[in-house]
Amino acid sequence: MYAGKEFYWGREPNDFARKALEFLPDARVEGQLRAIDLGAGEGRDAVLFASRGVETLALDIAPNALEKARRLAREKGVRLETNRGDVNEVRFSRPFDLVYSIGAIQYIEPQKRAARFEHFKEGTNPGGIHALFAFVDDPRLPPAPDWGPGEHIYHPGELPGYYAGWGLLHFQSLVFDDDSAGIPHKHAAEEYVFEKPVQLG
Numbered sequence: 610m611y612a613g614k615e616f617y618w619g620r621e622p623n624d625f626a627r628k629a630l631e632f633l634p635d636a637r638v639e640g641q642l643r644a645i646d647l648g649a650g651e652g653r654d655a656v657l658f659a660s661r662g663v664e665t666l667a668l669d670i671a672p673n674a675l676e677k678a679r680r681l682a683r684e685k686g687v688r689l690e691t692n693r694g695d696v697n698e699v700r701f702s703r704p705f706d707l708v709y710s711i712g713a714i715q716y717i718e719p720q721k722r723a724a725r726f727e728h729f730k731e732g733t734n735p736g737g738i739h740a741l742f743a744f745v746d747d748p749r750l751p752p753a754p755d756w757g758p759g760e761h762i763y764h765p766g767e768l769p770g771y772y773a774g775w776g777l778l779h780f781q782s783l784v785f786d787d788d789s790a791g792i793p794h795k796h797a798a799e800e801y802v803f804e805k806p807v808q809l810g
């Protein structure tokens with residue numbers, strides 16, 4: 610998918626990345642805002658965050674995707690950190706203000722989800738946000754032809770179950786057209802932006 614010279618997903622950020630920025634706290638009391646893009650692919654969204662002055666880490670399992678992300682960052686003149694990693698295993702070594710993911714949290718194995726989201730939440734600064742896009746099952750739609758064996762669809766409304774006590778800043782349910790496998794098809798998805806309370810309790 611990423612072997613070609615061209616950018617498979619394009620160079621322009623997703624609308625959801627722009628939306629996430631609207632909800633990002635203006636500044637931290639100390640230091641710079643930090644973001645991690647889980648399953649960042651070729652970095653189109655991570656580079657947007659970096660271009661807004663957010664210290665950004667692009668994480669993906671595919672090294673050739675990250676090579677392209679670094680290339681895009683160079684082209685745009687921004688600093689981007691990249692790390693090869695698996696959403697099932699990654700440990701946050703420092704806290705983030707934005708945990709972002711589009712099209713990749715379905716790679717988290719269902720039995721690991723609760724623990725994984727717990728880890729991502731612990732590794733988030735108070736007032737920080739999680740902007741997450743999840744593919745969800747929809748009985749009206751046939752299974753998508755590009756759905757792989759390592760991908761695990763979410764149930765509608767499942768994600769908020771991992772975010773008890775956090776604020777819900779944004780929710781949108783979507784059905785959209787896709788032809789990423791060369792066959793036109795539809796996906797159902799949900800977008801959420803959750804906010805970590807400044808004081809828990």
Ligand SMILES: C[S@@+](CC[C@H](N)C(=O)[O-])C[C@H]1O[C@@H](n2cnc3c(N)ncnc32)[C@H](O)[C@@H]1O
Nearest residue numbers: 618648649650669670671695696711712713716
């Ligand atoms: C649909 S693409 C989305 C890429 C990017 N977020 C975007 O919107 O351009 C999904 C990405 O998840 C990555 N991926 C697949 N399995 C992964 C895993 N277990 N851990 C981390 N990334 C993974 C793929 O390499 C791919 O880049």
